[in-house]
Amino acid sequence: MKHTISVLVENEFGALSRISGLFSGRGFNIESLSVAPTADPELSRMTLVTYGDDQIMEQITKQLNKLISTIKVVDFADGEYIGRELALIKVSTDAESRAEALRIVDIFRAKVIDVTPKSYTIEITGAPAKINGILELLRPMGIKEVVRSGPVVIGRGAKGVVG
Amino acid sequence: MELTGSQILLESLKLEGVDTIFGYPGGAVINIYDDLFSSSINHILTRHEQAAVHAADGYARCTGKVGVAIATSGPGATNTVTGIATAYMDSIPLVVICGQVPTPLIGNDAFQEADMCGITRPCTKHNFLIKDIRHLARTIKEAFYIARTGRPGPVLIDLPKDIQITKHKFSYPDKVSLRGYKPTYSGNIRQIEKAAKMILAARKPVLYVGGGITLSAAEDELLKLAEQARIPVTTTLMAMAAFPQRHPLALGMLGMHGTFYANMSVTECDLLIAVGSRFDDRVTGRIDSFAEKAKIIHVDIDPTSIGKNVAVDLPIVGDLKAVLGKLYGYLNSKTEQVKNLIEATDEWRSTIEEWKERHPMTYRSSKSVIKPQFVIEKISEMTDEDAIITTEVGQHQMWAAQFFTFRQPKTFLTSGGLGTMGFGLPSALGAQVAYPDRQVIDISGDGSFQMNSQELATLVQYQLPVKIVILNNNYLGMVRQWQQMFFEKRYSQTTMELPIDFIKLAEAYGATGLQATKVDEVEATIKQALETPGPVLINFKVSREENVLPMVPAGKAIHEMVLAS
Numbered sequence: 001m002k003h004t005i006s007v008l009v010e011n012e013f014g015a016l017s018r019i020s021g022l023f024s025g026r027g028f029n030i031e032s033l034s035v036a037p038t039a040d041p042e043l044s045r046m047t048l049v050t051y052g053d054d055q056i057m058e059q060i061t062k063q064l065n066k067l068i069s070t071i072k073v074v075d076f077a078d079g080e081y082i083g084r085e086l087a088l089i090k091v092s093t094d095a096e097s098r099a100e101a102l103r104i105v106d107i108f109r110a111k112v113i114d115v116t117p118k119s120y121t122i123e124i125t126g127a128p129a130k131i132n133g134i135l136e137l138l139r140p141m142g143i144k145e146v147v148r149s150g151p152v153v154i155g156r157g158a159k160g161v162v163g
Numbered sequence: 164m165e166l167t168g169s170q171i172l173l174e175s176l177k178l179e180g181v182d183t184i185f186g187y188p189g190g191a192v193i194n195i196y197d198d199l200f201s202s203s204i205n206h207i208l209t210r211h212e213q214a215a216v217h218a219a220d221g222y223a224r225c226t227g228k229v230g231v232a233i234a235t236s237g238p239g240a241t242n243t244v245t246g247i248a249t250a251y252m253d254s255i256p257l258v259v260i261c262g263q264v265p266t267p268l269i270g271n272d273a274f275q276e277a278d279m280c281g282i283t284r285p286c287t288k289h290n291f292l293i294k295d296i297r298h299l300a301r302t303i304k305e306a307f308y309i310a311r312t313g314r315p316g317p318v319l320i321d322l323p324k325d326i327q328i329t330k331h332k333f334s335y336p337d338k339v340s341l342r343g344y345k346p347t348y349s350g351n352i353r354q355i356e357k358a359a360k361m362i363l364a365a366r367k368p369v370l371y372v373g374g375g376i377t378l379s380a381a382e383d384e385l386l387k388l389a390e391q392a393r394i395p396v397t398t399t400l401m402a403m404a405a406f407p408q409r410h411p412l413a414l415g416m417l418g419m420h421g422t423f424y425a426n427m428s429v430t431e432c433d434l435l436i437a438v439g440s441r442f443d444d445r446v447t448g449r450i451d452s453f454a455e456k457a458k459i460i461h462v463d464i465d466p467t468s469i470g471k472n473v474a475v476d477l478p479i480v481g482d483l484k485a486v487l488g489k490l491y492g493y494l495n496s497k498t499e500q501v502k503n504l505i506e507a508t509d510e511w512r513s514t515i516e517e518w519k520e521r522h523p524m525t526y527r528s529s530k531s532v533i534k535p536q537f538v539i540e541k542i543s544e545m546t547d548e549d550a551i552i553t554t555e556v557g558q559h560q561m562w563a564a565q566f567f568t569f570r571q572p573k574t575f576l577t578s579g580g581l582g583t584m585g586f587g588l589p590s591a592l593g594a595q596v597a598y599p600d601r602q603v604i605d606i607s608g609d610g611s612f613q614m615n616s617q618e619l620a621t622l623v624q625y626q627l628p629v630k631i632v633i634l635n636n637n638y639l640g641m642v643r644q645w646q647q648m649f650f651e652k653r654y655s656q657t658t659m660e661l662p663i664d665f666i667k668l669a670e671a672y673g674a675t676g677l678q679a680t681k682v683d684e685v686e687a688t689i690k691q692a693l694e695t696p697g698p699v700l701i702n703f704k705v706s707r708e709e710n711v712l713p714m715v716p717a718g719k720a721i722h723e724m725v726l727a728s
Contacts (some may be wrong), residue, residue, distance in 0.1 A: 010343060013292060025285045055470065062467040068289040068309060071343045105517055163342060 002031070002051045004083060004153050008071040008163050011037050011044040015069050022067065023161055028052065028060050032150025043071060043163050046153045055080055071163040083153040086096060088113075089122045090114045092142035101141060108134045119144060127151075168296055168327040169195040170207035174261065174301040177333050183207065183596055191262025194327040205606045207596055207625060208702050210617040212239050213394030214589035216246025217615070218421040220255050221590025222597045223623045224576045224674020225551055227255045229310050229382060229594065236262045237275030241282065245583060247317045248286040252580025253401060254378055255314035258306050265325035266294055274288055283600035288316030292445055293323065293486065296331040301669050308339040313346030313379055314465040344465060350489065353495070358436070358460050358477055365434035367457075367511045371417065371446075374401030374579065375439015375483055377464060382406070382572045383489035385438070388549025391494055395515055397425040398442055400564050404575035408568045414515070415524060417714045418446035420561045423726060424604040429454050430722040438460040439483050442472035443580070452720035462486050484724075492494060524565055526712075533682050535559060535634040538552045538689075539566040542604060542632065543687050550602040551594045553577065555587040555611025558640035561711040563606045588631060592618055595627040602630070602693065609635040609659060619672040622698035627629050630692050631700040633665060644710045648725075650702050657677040679704040 009015045010160050016035055023030045031049040036047045045150060049083045057075065101120055105112055108130065114121035124134055128151050135146065157160060166174065170193060176184070183205040188196040188465040192529065197204050209215040219230030230250075234243050240261040250257045257391050262274040269292075280292045289309050291302050299322075306318040336519055362368060376385055383404050389396050389412050396406050397414040406413055417425040424561050435457040440446070446455040450472060450620040461468075461475040462483060469478045514678060526536040542550070548568050553576040560577055569575055580587040591605040612633050622629050639657040646654050666676030675695050679688040685703070692699045713724040 013294070016282070017281070018284060021284050055474070058466065058470060066465070066467050068341060068344045 001053070001057075002049060002058055002122060003049045004076045004081065004151065005046065005050060005061065005064070006074045006076065006153060006161060007046040008038070008161065009044050009046065009067075010069040010071065011042055015044060016046075018067050018069060019048075019064070021059045026059070027062060028056065034150045034152055040163065047150060051065050067126075071146065072161060074155070075153065075163050081153045081155050083127055083151040084101075084125055084149040085131055086123070086125045086149040087135075088096055088147045089124065089138060089143060090145040091120050091138045092118060092144055094118070094119050100118065101138070104134060104137045110134060139142060164331040164333060165192070165663075167198075168322070168329050168331070168455065169198045171296075171299050171331065171333050172303065172322065172327070173198050173204060174333060175300055175335055176204060176231065179229070179303070179307045181229070184233055185209055185218040185229040185593065186220070186233030187212045187215055187235070187239060189262060190240045190280070190329075191236035191239075191264060191324050191611050192233060192369050194250045194260070195233065195260075195322070204441070206622065207619050208593070209592070211590060211615065212242035212648065213246050214592070214615050214618045214621070215587070216243045216257065216259060217249065217255055217583075217586050217589035218247060218251045218547040218596070219259075219595035221553060221576050221593030223250075223255050223257060224590070225366040225573045225594045226597045227573065229258055229307055230260050232261070233260045233273065234262070237277045238263055238487065239275075240279045241277050244282060244286065247283055247319065249318040249578050249581045249586060250344050251286045251373060253290065253578065254315050255317065255577065256310040257317035258310050259319045259600040261319060261321050263292070263321045263323040266323045269323065276515055279319060280296055283319050285691055286317075287319050290319040290321065292321040293326050296329040298330070299326065300333060300335050303576050304336050305339055305341060309341070312490060314375075315342070317596055323647060329668070347480045348464070348482040348485055350479050350486035354477060354479045355489050356493060358462075358479060361434060361458060361460060361491075361498070362436070362494070363479060363504050364393060365498065365504070366507055367432045368392070368508065369414075369428050369432040369435040369437060369439045370394050370396040371399075371429065371435055371440055372396055372402045372405060372463070373399045373438070373440025376402050376405045377573060379464070379483040380572075381439075381484035381487055384484055384491060388487050388491045388494075391431045391491060392501055393508065393512065394430055394436070395422070395512065397612070398437070399427060399446055399579070400577060402439070402571040403564050405693065409570060417444075417722060419448065420459065420565065420711050420713065421563075421715075421721065423713055423724060424515055425519035426519050426713070426721040426724060430456070431514075432457045437463075437475075438487065439463060441468045446723035447472065448715045448723075480720070483666075501582040511627055523725055525555045528570075529706065530682055530722040533679065533685055533703055535703070535709055536562050536566045537682070538632065538634060538685055538705065539563055539606065540605070541689055542687055543567040545686070545693065546602055546604070549596065550574065550604050551576065551591075553587040553591040553594060553603070553605045554606070555607045555614070556582045556584045556609055557604050557608045558644065558709070558711050559608040559611070559634045562634070563691070565711075583612040587611065588618045588629075588635050589617050592621055592627055593726075595607070595629050596625070603628075604630045604632060606632045607634070608640060609633055609637060609665075610639045613663070616668065619669060619700070623673040626697055628696060631698070631699050633700065633702045635665070635702050636705050637662060638707060641711070643708070647710070648714075667701055674698040674700055676700050676702070680704045
């Protein structure tokens with residue numbers, strides 16, 4: 001089962017490689033990973049998407065917690081969090097398909113951020129499923145390139161995850 | 164007062180109570196060695212950096228203190244990796260200091276540069292690259308704290324050469340504040356009470372004890388608990404010395420080369436109390452039939468150990484000394500119930516006694532050829548079971564575990580997790596440095612011994628009276644045994660074709676070399692070795708194709724043993 005895990009770590013030299021090394025060394029799967037500093041500049045927050053059975057997920061969270069530089073690990077269960085992903089999509093367009101592309105962009109509340117006679121580059125944010133949705137509709141026009149950030153997530157409710 | 168980085172390092176070591184370090188100099192640590200020249204810290208020069216780390220490891224294992232090793236950058240540092248990985252797998256507290264090229268050169272493929280933080284990330288508990296002199300003292304404090312607390316382990320400090328000569332005001336912090344590292348010591352009291360209730364309800368309980376018991380120095384608590392409820396105790400390789408093996412409740416080692424009765428007890432028990440052990444594959448055999456009739460309580464300070472290989476019924480995260488102490492205290496308040504438990508488990512202990520009688524730990528003795536097991540038994544007897552024993556890895560290691568009757572904590576130093584050949588001699592060296600007056604014996608094979616035999620020089624230089632016992636079968640015996648049993652005796656590359664004259668080798672270094680080739684020479688030779696001052700090597704020409712038995716073949720359940728006939 002897919003899990004989204006937030007990890008607060010010391011924002012220091014080698015922090016990312018400790019986490020990625022843990023996943024590769026122990027054979028855990030990693031689907032996406034995003035990292036950036038938090039409001040507290042001494043901390044970084046990583047959002048990981050991984051999958052495995054309950055026993056593996058338990059090991060993953062325990063092993064992450066075991067790292068000295070890890071401050072906090074939160075394994076978000078379904079419905080408890082809001083996840084958003086950014087995607088930049090370069091799609092082929094011609095005279096015929098331009099209008100259709102714009103309609104799709106409009107429906108998904110995406111934006112065209114670069115235009116050439118032969119292409120649109122589209123920016124979209126949203127839950128990963130929404131991004132999958134727009135990609136499916138754009139695919140027949142010919143997708144030249146997709147860059148996805150991997151999701152970042154935040155818990156629902158008033159409480160924040162802090163160190 | 165302003166000190167240089169290398170002076171700060173040495174002053175910090177002293178404040179951590181370090182009086183002895185093991186190491187090997189080189190370009191990137193030359194400043195540290197310059198300050199060591201006039202320091203009160205005792206430095207032992209090994210002949211290889213791997214040996215320096217194993218020596219620090221042996222020192223740590225027998226004293227419980229943090230071992231310290233030092234090496235130069237590049238090859239010096241990479242040579243420490245096997246030593247570090249050995250300590251990591253057995254959770255031994257070490258601080259390893261490596262020189263590094265000057266900070267402006269890092270990443271430039273400079274002479275003798277290696278990315279040690281990158282290389283050792285998976286085999287250290289934590290590691291540090293010091294890039295700023297202001298962080299040096301604090302980092303050393305943290306390194307020692309991390310190494311010795313929680314589940315102990317090796318910590319590496321990579322110290323660039325320019326930091327070693329930069330001056331800075333020295334003040335050593337009193338406290339460590341690591342917000343991501345707060346080990347749980349006390350153990351949840353409600354879980355402990357549940358454990359006590361499970362023990363009181365058990366009819367066939369077994370304590371399965373691992374190296375954590377030594378790391379927590381909880382041997383007394385274990386003994387008290389076992390005796391209180393008369394629970395039989397099986398120990399892993401790492402815990403053989405943590406429970407007196409002559410004790411009526413002792414079942415000896417379990418697992419691949421465990422005793423018949425230990426493996427049967429685990430297979431048949433209805434409650435397995437795992438303490439400081441980690442369900443290693445050499446212990447469990449086929450995992451789905453390991454203790455399959457039992458409820459499992461697992462006590463460990465490291466949450467990742469619990470539930471990793473087997474699902475447990477009751478996890479307790481905490482320090483064994485605290486948890487076992489509380490468990491004992493709780494049961495102590497239930498005198499009547501404990502009495503009932505002892506009565507109700509009488510039959511279980513009788514069953515175990517029958518197993519012990521049916522298949523005791525034994526071997527076929529011989530009058531014509533020296534049996535390696537016989538040598539171990541004799542050493543055990545002639546040292547009053549009081550020596551510090553180190554081993555290399557292979558058949559001799561298993562025989563040492565099986566036939567030396569350990570009775571004192573911290574007297575069996577062996578590479579259990581990583582299984583490092585070449586560990587025994589340098590770790591014996593480290594133990595002898597820690598305890599100059601105790602008997603320290605490296606039980607070795609002819610293969611393993613040659614992996615760090617250069618340390619004979621260190622023994623002689625410092626006149627460390629380590630006795631090296633080579634059980635010489637001219638084979639890489641353990642691999643040969645597998646080839647015999649599972650590869651139709653195709654002894655591929657396991658015959659040591661060149662018979663080494665070990666006596667001459669010992670003498671070349673200035674040590675004493677002895678040899679026994681006949682059974683009736685064994686005792687006299689051991690006696691002579693023990694009475695000879697200084698380092699002594701004893702070459703026992705033993706029965707060549709002797710096998711370590713019992714043996715659980717790979718992939719089998721632990722009750723499916725090949726037994727000694």
